[in-house]
Amino acid sequence: MFNLQNISISKHLPSTRTTLILTCFVLISSLVFLINYPSTTNTLLSTASTLTSQFFSFSNTNSFVAKVDPPSIKKHTTCDIFDGRWVYDDSYPVYDPWSCPYVEREFSCFNNGRRDLGYLKYRWQPNGCDIPRFDAKKMMEMLRGKRLVFVGDSLNRNMCQSLICHLRMFKGQTYRSGLFYNYYFKDYNCSISLITAPFLVQQHRLPNKKETLRLDTMEATISKYRDADFLIFNTGHWWNHNKSRNGENFFQEGDVVHNKMDVGVAFTKALKTWANWVDTNVNTTKTQVFFRGFAHMHFMGGEWDTDGTCHNETSPVTDESLLKPYPLLMQTLETVLSQMKTPVFYLNITKSTAYRKDAHPSIYRRPGSKLRRGAIQDCSHWCLPGVPDSWNQLLYASLFSSQGYNRTTY
Ligand SMILES: *[C@@H]1O[C@H](CO)[C@@H](O)[C@H](O)[C@H]1NC(C)=O
Ligand SMILES: *[C@@H]1O[C@H](CO)[C@@H](O)[C@H](O)[C@H]1NC(C)=O
Ligand SMILES: *[C@@H]1O[C@H](CO)[C@@H](O)[C@H](O)[C@H]1NC(C)=O
Ligand SMILES: *[C@@H]1O[C@H](CO)[C@@H](O)[C@H](O)[C@H]1NC(C)=O
Numbered sequence: 001m002f003n004l005q006n007i008s009i010s011k012h013l014p015s016t017r018t019t020l021i022l023t024c025f026v027l028i029s030s031l032v033f034l035i036n037y038p039s040t041t042n043t044l045l046s047t048a049s050t051l052t053s054q055f056f057s058f059s060n061t062n063s064f065v066a067k068v069d070p071p072s073i074k075k076h077t078t079c080d081i082f083d084g085r086w087v088y089d090d091s092y093p094v095y096d097p098w099s100c101p102y103v104e105r106e107f108s109c110f111n112n113g114r115r116d117l118g119y120l121k122y123r124w125q126p127n128g129c130d131i132p133r134f135d136a137k138k139m140m141e142m143l144r145g146k147r148l149v150f151v152g153d154s155l156n157r158n159m160c161q162s163l164i165c166h167l168r169m170f171k172g173q174t175y176r177s178g179l180f181y182n183y184y185f186k187d188y189n190c191s192i193s194l195i196t197a198p199f200l201v202q203q204h205r206l207p208n209k210k211e212t213l214r215l216d217t218m219e220a221t222i223s224k225y226r227d228a229d230f231l232i233f234n235t236g237h238w239w240n241h242n243k244s245r246n247g248e249n250f251f252q253e254g255d256v257v258h259n260k261m262d263v264g265v266a267f268t269k270a271l272k273t274w275a276n277w278v279d280t281n282v283n284t285t286k287t288q289v290f291f292r293g294f295a296h297m298h299f300m301g302g303e304w305d306t307d308g309t310c311h312n313e314t315s316p317v318t319d320e321s322l323l324k325p326y327p328l329l330m331q332t333l334e335t336v337l338s339q340m341k342t343p344v345f346y347l348n349i350t351k352s353t354a355y356r357k358d359a360h361p362s363i364y365r366r367p368g369s370k371l372r373r374g375a376i377q378d379c380s381h382w383c384l385p386g387v388p389d390s391w392n393q394l395l396y397a398s399l400f401s402s403q404g405y406n407r408t409t410y
């Protein structure tokens, strides 16, 4: 029933189905895929066997061996682009901090008064290779006639605005309705949209007006975008705090509202609902699915609602041993991804964000912010320009890789 599609072009060749899909995709959009991630197998084996051994069966990779090697892919030059470090680079940021009108006020740290600008000068450097700079012209050409849709929480809004900033020299029209955003590039007939769905599954109001979360139902508006060319999902932050009312009378399946459910259990159920939706609705010949990993928060001395701060952080973590650990949430995600039919590209940016305690809006989430005791600081979103730019660079790299980075694809 489930496949682990650990497909390594250099060692094993992909399945006929995958080859077909990949070939079409390459032809259609001149993208080159290289799917290769040896260490994934080990991670999955251990995660899978501890969490869901009874559901899990591995495909025999050899049964997927096809006869031809995709010609344009170079061998043995792959690397994990998500494993790396931040290096100081004076040519950064990629756009001036006052120059992009698409950054919302809450992320406009410079405009809100932040003047320590060292945090703008870091570039993500994978340990095993270099990744290309984001080439806006090339990206825009690739997106011609296409739709790219972000689905998720405000961290995806952070990423979406960063992408629009990268492409801002191409004339775009902005449309916004509530929490839905659309950017349309007329000359390229390209739209980039954002659907706000922080849990990915449907938030729901019962007749008695109490809000619940339908763990068994995908957020409704997404069905309109299932045929987008690119879907970039995320979820995470809302499963962690009071947004889920500590799991009390909040999680609903069918008509049943559970009076208490562990948030981790609910998260797994919701992700399975998402995975099932993707497997059922997404046409992988047309649509490339991405999932962006969890971005770390850096509240110090408290949490977001208990006076946690990050305003005095001006440089990244340098000692790797001090990085926050890879969250259980993402281990669960990896397990769910591994059980899907659809190949999902996992933008595994979690570790890269663990370093960047210096790059959150903190007190600069509002214009003219002053340090005030008891004022909420934002140590979970990111200033723009900033860290989400690197997510788009990694997205770009994974779309345009001709050297063959080890792609984390399930
Ligand atoms: C990437 O793949 C190559 C070839 O399969 C392998 O030698 C290398 O160790 C991989 N790199 C990482 C970081 O996993
Ligand atoms: C614009 O792109 C959409 C797909 O995103 C396509 O359906 C439509 O026909 C295109 N329009 C033009 C004028 O090319
Ligand atoms: C969030 O939950 C914690 C306990 O889990 C509680 O102490 C805190 O007061 C809650 N905050 C809000 C704003 O409800
Ligand atoms: C999937 O998408 C391709 C390319 O757009 C199209 O040719 C094909 O008919 C679609 N398949 C289904 C089942 O809709």
Ligand SMILES: *[C@@H]1O[C@H](CO)[C@@H](O)[C@H](O)[C@H]1NC(C)=O
Residues within 6 Å of the ligand: 300, 301, 309, 312, 313, 314
């Ligand atoms: C920032 O403040 C926290 C407590 O508010 C303190 O623990 C930390 O050492 C400070 N960091 C710097 C770089 O001053």
Ligand SMILES: *[C@@H]1O[C@H](CO)[C@@H](O)[C@H](O)[C@H]1NC(C)=O
Residues within 6 Å of the ligand: 040, 043, 082, 083, 326, 334, 346, 348, 350, 351, 408
């Ligand atoms: C994602 O990154 C984390 C942290 O570096 C790592 O532990 C994990 O194995 C990675 N997952 C995959 C599928 O590469």
